[in-house]
Amino acid sequence: MKESRHLNDMKNTFLAAIALLFVSCTETSGITYFTLFNDTDKGVEVRAYNRDSRELLDVINIPPLSRYSKKQTTGFRDSTHRTFYSNDGVDSVRVIFDMSKVAVYVRHWNDGTDLGIFAGNQYQEHYITDEDVLKANPCSGDCE
Numbered sequence: 001m002k003e004s005r006h007l008n009d010m011k012n013t014f015l016a017a018i019a020l021l022f023v024s025c026t027e028t029s030g031i032t033y034f035t036l037f038n039d040t041d042k043g044v045e046v047r048a049y050n051r052d053s054r055e056l057l058d059v060i061n062i063p064p065l066s067r068y069s070k071k072q073t074t075g076f077r078d079s080t081h082r083t084f085y086s087n088d089g090v091d092s093v094r095v096i097f098d099m100s101k102v103a104v105y106v107r108h109w110n111d112g113t114d115l116g117i118f119a120g121n122q123y124q125e126h127y128i129t130d131e132d133v134l135k136a137n138p139c140s141g142d143c144e
Helices: 002-024 131-136
Strands: 029-038 044-049 055-062 066-075 092-097 101-106 125-128
Touching: 029 055, 055 066, 055 101, 101 131
Parallel strands: 029 125
Antiparallel strands: 029 066, 044 055, 044 092, 092 101
């Protein structure tokens, strides 16, 4: 009888601890802005793709010397993995400059490469610069 009471007390203590754990788990969320800056004198079109499905997921147009911001909710069920894009499956990006030059960026999930065009820096920003234009390849209007 004493053992039964002891087991009952342990069971109640365990259930109370579990209930306390669930009550103390609150979802905190906030808003984070991810910003792409076009620091060039060229019009920029950013085309985000999923390599596996070959699907175009987003097209972002940024006029010369301006920026594009994307508001994302962060928290327990956060969407920061989407960053600048509306879908978390983006793994390749084409940055097109005035429909005359293109830079292609491919994310390889396991190689540890951190390309800012996918996730930004510690401030959730990425800058497209004249250096990117110089590194881009000519595409003569057929840039997509």
